[in-house]
Amino acid sequence: MSKKRGLSADEKKTRMLEIFHNSKDFFQLKELEKIAPKEKGITMQSVKEVVQSLVDDHLVDSEKIGTSIYFWSFPSKAKTAKKRKLNDLKHELGECAKKLKKTEDNIVVELEDREPTEERSLLIKTVEELKKKEEALKKEMQKYRDSDPEYINQLKTEMIDLKAAIDRWTENIYILKSYIKNTFQMENDVIEQSFNIPQDLDYYE
Structure with missing residues (x-):
């Protein structure tokens, strides 16, 4: 009997986002550590790491209120993050295209001059x-x-x-x-x- 494959990092992040987007609610880490294993098959030990990864990717917001830290994310947040990433990539592509064009122009000039x-x-x-x-x-x-x-x-x-x-x-x-x-x-x-x-x-x- 084959051993069941564990969830990949991307799968964990996708499932964790579903918890936020489906509930449209605010959570503390300890609440997510109870919900994620039961509803999404994410081990409790990895919940903190997954949530922090989503925060780093700007897909989940966090705020400290009093002594507690709350996390939340709405569907529009993911869309905005993807749009920002797309714009960043377009800008990077544009800069690369400019550098390439400048290099090609320099090659032509140098070849003509020398x-x-x-x-x-x-x-x-x-x-x-x-x-x-x-x-x-x-x-x-x-x-x-x-x-x-x-x-x-x-x-x-x-x-x-x-x-x-x-x-x-x-x-x-x-x-x-x-x-x-x-x-x-x-x-x-x-x-x-x-x-x-x-x-x-x-x-x-």
């Missing part, structure tokens, strides 16, 4: 060309390694300059990625995919 796509293409193209030239120089060095020490020294100097140039252009790409990431809140893999930046791009070792 032209990141064109600059990115130039940077990557330059790095690739420098790497190809470096490989060609390596082969040239190998060819003349034993026959022309002066020429080899010249090639070594050019290689050092090329390595420095590769690192400079690589640094420019990293700066551009950092700017796009911080300005448009984009992840690295999204930036690399959007602008065709190689994932293994790194400084020359």
Whole structure:
């Protein structure tokens, strides 16, 4: 025989509200602790917590009169609370829409001003060309390694300059990625995919 499932928090709140709305009366906590278990199946130990949750949600009002605290809620109270919640959500949605529109406008402006796509293409193209030239120089060095020490020294100097140039252009790409990431809140893999930046791009070792 399966064990009977207990009431969820939302079910308890709904049933507790029914007590208020059906009676349209005022209650002390000790009265609710007697009524709720019998009429709504809410355990006495959880009554205080459920009532306080409804108060926090502005679905039940409470007031201390003398030494006693009274609770009450009318059907119109729930309707008003839902309407207020709806208005709050509409306002929040409107603010989000404004922020989204502003961000989209900023992206358009920044892309037009900085032209990141064109600059990115130039940077990557330059790095690739420098790497190809470096490989060609390596082969040239190998060819003349034993026959022309002066020429080899010249090639070594050019290689050092090329390595420095590769690192400079690589640094420019990293700066551009950092700017796009911080300005448009984009992840690295999204930036690399959007602008065709190689994932293994790194400084020359």
